Amino acid sequence: MANDGHQRADVDSDRLWRRHMEMAELGATQRGGVNRAALTPADIEVHSRLATWARDRGFTVEIDAYGNQFMRRPGSTDAPAIASGSHSDTQPTGGRFDGISGVLSAVEALEVIDDAGIVTSHPLEAVIWNNEEGTRFSPTNLGSAVYVGTAPADIMLAATDRDGVTMQSAVQTLREAIPWAGSRELGASMAAFVESHIEQGPELEAEGLDIGVVTAIQGTRKFEIEVIGDEAHAGTTPERMRRDAFVDAVRMVTALRELFHDPDDIMRFTVGRFEVSPGALAVVPGRVFFTVDIRHPDDATLARLGDRIEPVCGQTGSRCDVRVTETRRADSAPFEGAVPDAIETAARERGYSYKHMPSGAGHDARYVSEICPSGMVFVPCEQGLSHNERENATPEDIARGAQVVADTLLILDERQP
Amino acid sequence: MANDGHQRADVDSDRLWRRHMEMAELGATQRGGVNRAALTPADIEVHSRLATWARDRGFTVEIDAYGNQFMRRPGSTDAPAIASGSHSDTQPTGGRFDGISGVLSAVEALEVIDDAGIVTSHPLEAVIWNNEEGTRFSPTNLGSAVYVGTAPADIMLAATDRDGVTMQSAVQTLREAIPWAGSRELGASMAAFVESHIEQGPELEAEGLDIGVVTAIQGTRKFEIEVIGDEAHAGTTPERMRRDAFVDAVRMVTALRELFHDPDDIMRFTVGRFEVSPGALAVVPGRVFFTVDIRHPDDATLARLGDRIEPVCGQTGSRCDVRVTETRRADSAPFEGAVPDAIETAARERGYSYKHMPSGAGHDARYVSEICPSGMVFVPCEQGLSHNERENATPEDIARGAQVVADTLLILDERQP
Numbered sequence A, B: 001m002a003n004d005g006h007q008r009a010d011v012d013s014d015r016l017w018r019r020h021m022e023m024a025e026l027g028a029t030q031r032g033g034v035n036r037a038a039l040t041p042a043d044i045e046v047h048s049r050l051a052t053w054a055r056d057r058g059f060t061v062e063i064d065a066y067g068n069q070f071m072r073r074p075g076s077t078d079a080p081a082i083a084s085g086s087h088s089d090t091q092p093t094g095g096r097f098d099g100i101s102g103v104l105s106a107v108e109a110l111e112v113i114d115d116a117g118i119v120t121s122h123p124l125e126a127v128i129w130n131n132e133e134g135t136r137f138s139p140t141n142l143g144s145a146v147y148v149g150t151a152p153a154d155i156m157l158a159a160t161d162r163d164g165v166t167m168q169s170a171v172q173t174l175r176e177a178i179p180w181a182g183s184r185e186l187g188a189s190m191a192a193f194v195e196s197h198i199e200q201g202p203e204l205e206a207e208g209l210d211i212g213v214v215t216a217i218q219g220t221r222k223f224e225i226e227v228i229g230d231e232a233h234a235g236t237t238p239e240r241m242r243r244d245a246f247v248d249a250v251r252m253v254t255a256l257r258e259l260f261h262d263p264d265d266i267m268r269f270t271v272g273r274f275e276v277s278p279g280a281l282a283v284v285p286g287r288v289f290f291t292v293d294i295r296h297p298d299d300a301t302l303a304r305l306g307d308r309i310e311p312v313c314g315q316t317g318s319r320c321d322v323r324v325t326e327t328r329r330a331d332s333a334p335f336e337g338a339v340p341d342a343i344e345t346a347a348r349e350r351g352y353s354y355k356h357m358p359s360g361a362g363h364d365a366r367y368v369s370e371i372c373p374s375g376m377v378f379v380p381c382e383q384g385l386s387h388n389e390r391e392n393a394t395p396e397d398i399a400r401g402a403q404v405v406a407d408t409l410l411i412l413d414e415r416q417p
Helices: A013-024 A041-056 A100-115 A143-148 A153-157 A167-177 A203-207 A245-260 A299-306 A309-316 A338-350 A364-368 A395-415 B013-024 B041-056 B100-115 B143-148 B153-157 B167-177 B203-207 B245-259 B299-306 B309-316 B338-350 B364-368 B395-415
Strands: A060-064 A069-073 A081-087 A124-129 A182-184 A190-198 A211-217 A219-228 A268-270 A274-277 A287-296 A321-330 A354-359 A374-379 B060-064 B069-073 B081-087 B124-129 B182-184 B190-198 B211-217 B219-228 B268-270 B274-277 B287-296 B321-330 B354-359 B374-379
Touching (some): A013 A041, A041 A069, A041 A100, A041 A124, A041 A167, A060 A167, A069 A081, A081 A364, A081 A395, A100 A124, A124 A143, A143 A364, A153 A167, A190 A338, A190 A364, A190 A395, A203 A211, A203 A354, A211 A338, A211 A364, A219 A245, A219 A299, A219 A309, A245 A268, A245 A274, A245 A287, A245 A309, A245 B245, A274 B274, A309 A321, A338 A354, A338 A374, A338 A395, A364 A374, B013 B395, B041 B060, B041 B100, B041 B124, B041 B167, B060 B167, B069 B081, B069 B100, B081 B100, B081 B364, B081 B395, B100 B124, B100 B190, B100 B395, B124 B143, B143 B364, B153 B167, B190 B338, B190 B364, B190 B395, B203 B354, B211 B364, B211 B395, B219 B299, B219 B309, B245 B274, B245 B287, B245 B309, B287 B299, B309 B321, B338 B374, B338 B395, B354 B374, B364 B374
Parallel strands (some): A081 A190, A190 A374, A211 A354, B060 B182, B081 B124, B081 B190, B211 B354
Antiparallel strands (some): A060 A069, A069 A124, A211 A374, A219 A287, A219 A321, A268 A287, A274 A287, B060 B069, B069 B124, B219 B321, B268 B287
16 A cells, blocks of 8 residues: 555554443433534533543643634644644534534544654644534534634624523633633634545445545525514404414515525525524414525535526515525535645545535534635445434544544644645 | 383493503503514413402403303303303514403403393303413413314314424413313303494594494405425526525515405405425525405405415415415305394494404304304494504493493393393
């Protein structure tokens, strides 16, 4: 097998899988999934256990103002770190792999490199990016976006959850759980970043491939739509006198689905939240709030169709008032150069089958790529299921992903300045 | 003006309106409505104030096992009572008149009859039926239905609210607020019952009429529909692989709206609850729960179309599983004989304009009619708006309704055995 000169360290598949199962117990749901919102007690326990693991190894641990956590194995020089990691929070009905698997792969990589006594010139870091799923705090943003400065730290730290807890006080709770951790400045430089993640789509499994070398993250736009009608009595109010917000919202959604129908099945169109008020059996709904999440690799398509949402809703809501707000817009972001090249080298050297592919989902690496060369490793997941309690992957696939991360860190240590 | 021999007592419009405004403060919302679920502190305060009013008048107060409250002015014989009343609870975004106006009209009637020193042979009662809107407890039922035995008391007393409070313990809280109230047996007989209520529809106002003499309550059927698909990632899961419960539920609702479309606008079809799980921006919904409320004066139409709901949902939900449960079914219920006759007499004698009309909404009188002659008086309400914080009526219309109640009680005292 070819080897371009870097050192090697083999991951321990059993240890890696055990650690996945251990973390899956933190926030475990009855149906075998995980519900672990950012910086809830279960999530802080993940941070705390991995910090303790790092300290036991003699690594340093740093936490930044937004709660991103960095576990660092020193290098022989004071070069910026080569880092790997992902997030530890989940969707409310999330699975055992999304996010945490990328964190544990980074941890495993540092562990086997340390076990092998390899001296790297760059420090190596395993990172837990805070709040990637973003379901707890409002307004929300990714820890990686705050770190690189895309999202304003002051506003995001003032964000609150449903109980009025601010992100700032949640980060304080994290700090109190790991009082010996040092501080990291937001935006401190990195030499490179690689993130391992389950594919969350069906392609690798369907094609029988081991590894995806991610080429880009597709663009996305998110919208909030509010439909305002009039509450009325369900038994007495004739149809002609109703301003039923639910009826108009259903018409809008139906028209939007037609607009976004794609025979090639590349466009992703999802209504994930749809909230009807007051939500009583015998009351004609006076208000509906719903979200639209669209994604497409082609920015022009996303721009053209996304711009149609507001006029289509306005034309379709025949009796109610409608307000459309775009809450997020991101063009597609490519991964090019050093990191995907190193990932491909690693996969090829290990004899893993692989292909280049875009990511359907957004990831922390998207934001980190704004401050250093970045890339992503995909591993197959069962039936492409994700954001679902039945999300699953095999120990072998997970181990191959972690192995590519370990090798990529060592290759980048050789190649990067 | 003709008078068929009964005594008369004139209501005090100012006092009646003041009492409406006083009660509207209990559970008042910021937008001028009322949110007063059954036996919440605000609702218990209504019960308590009216109980105190009754005691000050020398009337007795009794509460039954389900929390229905009876304020009784004795008669000269031990005949069963002639009663009037309605409910004091509201929808979450309810108004100032629905329910409470019928209670206060009964209270006003007893008060002016007492002021006039009229001796009736029947006891007269003002009743607060518990839990008519039924939004707090699950499973739910009307206090009047429990009183007459249509709904099983043991099951309905074990019903719980979202905090796990049982109806039984809520009734206990009511009893503790009025510790001196006596007990009433469920189902104790009544000689007759008349309920005053805002129309909750547009007809009286549109036709410039003072009073509606209610002929019947239209039939209704209620359904719960659960759609089960699979949660999936919004960014990665192709349309062809989704089992999106929201998409299928929207299809079902659209097909049902077509099925229930009525060019004559007599059919009432309402989806009042529509709950999407897990309800996250980036997750394809795995479950939708929604309700269907249909009403029509013709029982055969209601039977035929209601029976189509399950097959239509089954045929329309192309990818998801669907379960349809009928939670309530009631044929239309006529009001005939002594009570509507007395209401018509009263309206005619007072020179009020009136018409006979069916009720679009269900009411307590529907159930009370199973144990004694019953009827209803409708008063106009602004734009027919109800189950809405902007629900409104005029002091004059409200007073005319209370006057008809007072006169009807006295007419029935003469005419009923």
